[in-house]
Amino acid sequence: MPTSQPGDIIHHGAIDGVTGSCHQLFASAEHSILIDCGLFQGDEAAPDGSHANDLSINFDITSVQALVATHVHIDHVGRIPYLIAAGFRRPIYCSEPSAELLPLVLEDALKIGVTRDKKLIDTFLRYIHQQLRPLPYGKWQSIIDGELAIRLQRAGHILGSAYVECDLAKAPKKRIVFSGDLGAPYTPLLYSPRPPYGCDELVIESTYGDRQHHNxxxxxxxxxxxxxxxxxxxxxxxxxxxxxxxxxxxxxxxxxxxxxxxxxxxxxxxxxxxxxxxxxxxxxxxxxxxxxxxxxxxxxxxxxxxxxxxxxxxxxxxxxxxxxxxxxxxxxxxxxxxxxxxxxxxxxxxxxxxxxxxxxxxxxxxxxxxxxxxxxxxxxxxxxxxxxxxxxxxxxxxxxxxxxxxxxxxxxxSAHADQKDLINFVKRMRKRPNTVRIVHGDDDAKWNLKQQLLAQSLAKHVVIP
Missing domain, CATH: 3.40.50.10890 (Rossmann fold)
Structure with missing residues (x-):
């Protein structure tokens, strides 16, 4: 297997549908981070074979230095207990509201899908609390010294949701944005998401990439x-x-x-x-x-x-x-x-x-x-x-x-942005991405969003992994 380079991305979920979000970003050949680690639902599955009835972590986590949780929906964080069971003891970064909500979500997920054993559940929750690192919105945080820093910005999907800006320090320097799940404008209780200044590469969801919502x-x-x-x-x-x-x-x-x-x-x-x-x-x-x-x-x-x-x-x-x-x-x-x-x-x-x-x-x-x-x-x-x-x-x-x-x-x-909102997220960047990767959507939604991005010349390359 070829050595991973800074900026390489491996998708471990949400490429055959809308669940199981899990993306691995390499800061160097030796170090990487995970963006989300979610459950699969229905018939959806991962390239490594994980699916709703087999949620074990079937990929190598030895290089993973941290997990960044964009928000606490189960299809983005539900496999964290399996990640911990696989030996992951590194920091879990998320927004401050998500840090309050995540233990509740995982406790419920454990009771429903894994075990009713209180001792085992308490052990997992103890790990979660030890590993949690809440971050304020809008401030850079070094994740891997000299290699990678991240910044969380409001995504407007649920309380605490964030998209993640990742700055890679090793040559060539690069900024990659993971959208997580973007919300629609004017969602009750939440600030509308504002796009970043720009990026070199964008990994964007496409749940409603082929349709518009009511206002x-x-x-x-x-x-x-x-x-x-x-x-x-x-x-x-x-x-x-x-x-x-x-x-x-x-x-x-x-x-x-x-x-x-x-x-x-x-x-x-x-x-x-x-x-x-x-x-x-x-x-x-x-x-x-x-x-x-x-x-x-x-x-x-x-x-x-x-x-x-x-x-x-x-x-x-x-x-x-x-x-x-x-x-x-x-x-x-x-x-x-x-x-x-x-x-x-x-x-x-x-x-x-x-x-x-x-x-x-x-x-x-x-x-x-x-x-x-x-x-x-x-x-x-x-x-x-x-x-x-x-x-x-x-x-x-x-x-x-x-x-x-x-x-x-x-x-x-829907708590998700529609096609117009997704297009505007890219269009309103001052520096447009060179590459857009479209994930977290059915085939029609991904294909339609790709056509719109290309038709409006919003990126040089649009990839559906």
Whole structure:
């Protein structure tokens, strides 16, 4: 195998789909860093053979001097326990908010996917806390003396998300940017991402590289309309949502809709007493951390809080923590005509409490599922989204369920930038990249983004690894 050179990149995930992000950047032949180390979902896999059912680290980590986590979504950090099990004891760099959120995410991932052994979990978490190195946004940090420094910048995807600027010191000097997951402008609670001054090479995500989202105002109206239409059936509205990011964003928007409805309409409005249920202990814990990290909110959210409103803790919000309480709620909502909005993980219906709701409600036309985020190939969410409108079926935990409930999708609530946002991220750099590598997308999304970048002459070389 040829010796790696400064600036060489090996992709260990997110090149056959949108999950399992893991990229290795070499600062020299002997030293490298990892950008993210995430779980695979659905049918997606890595070139080294890792996939959803085999998450072991199958690549050589002897040169890896540090891990940089762009944000704490499971498809970017979920394999960190496997990395530690493989012997990794080096620093884990991330933003300050991510440093608070990461132990919660990994504790949950361990309980669900690895072990319930408290001693083992505590051992892993002890390593995490020892290795964590929180960094402020916008400041350079030396990672490998004389070889590599990094700087984190706000990515606008979830609280704490960052893109990573990497400066390679060895000749030829080079700046490489890893986008992580970029957010859309005007995402609730978050500052919009600003592109860097420039770079020599850009590794960019492409989840929505082939489409546009609704704007903020239109998607809030679409959310309200979809929920009101669903409530006409006298059932519940199920929203599969990731515990971190999407749940808090939706709560923020729902609080805004309820606030306006109460100002404009009498008490017979369906929104006046409508329960908004977060049925996820993890989402509840994340929401508490979001509240505590108010200093990292954007100006609009801070202003709303100053006016006495509580966008993540309002009167109609109910949280469900205990498993027994969760089962009782599923049964009650499945058997009665009580309207409710339920936010439950996981966002792709691949596990978690949303599965219990689906098993109880998929067969009943009174209920509705509202998708607000990307559904990866091979996940139950993707099957429901595709086959639900034709009353098809989905397999959940080894059993087949016919889909008779309503199925709707609002693409504008993705936490990811759309094609226009991704193009603007490159276009607004003062120094355009010589090379762009497109990762983290389906084939059509990557191909479409590549064509747009080339058509607008935004890079000399556009590579799809």
């Amino acid at each position: 903020r105002k239109d998607r809030a109206k679409a959310l309200q309309r979809a929920i009101e239409n669903a409530l006409l059936d006298g059932g519940s509205v199920l929203i599969p949502a990731f515990s971190i990011g999407r749940t808090q964003e939706l709560l923020y928007e729902l609080e805004g809709i309820i606030h306006q409805q109460k100002k404009q309409h009498s008490k017979d409005s369906p929104w006046h007493n409508l329960p908004i249920i977060v049925d996820s202990p993890l989402a509840s814990r994340f929401t508490e951390v979001y509240r505590r990290l108010k200093d990292f909110w954007d100006g609009e959210a801070k202003q709303r809080a100053r006016r006495g409103r509580h966008p993540l803790s309002f009167e109609q919000l109910i949280t469900v923590d205990e498993h027994g309480e969760h089962i009782a709620l599923v049964n009650r909502l499945a058997q009665t005509r009580q309207p409710a909005i339920i936010l439950a993980a996981s966002g792709m219906c691949a596990g978690g409490r949303i599965v219990n709701y689906l098993q109880a409600m998929l067969n009943d036309p009174r209920h509705n599922i509202l998708f607000v985020g990307y559904q990866a190939r091979g996940t139950p969410g993707q099957a429901i989204q595709e086959y639900g409108p034709q009353n098809g079926y989905v397999d959940l935990e080894g059993e087949r369920y016919t889909i008779r409930c309503g199925v709707d999708t609002i693409s504008g609530y």
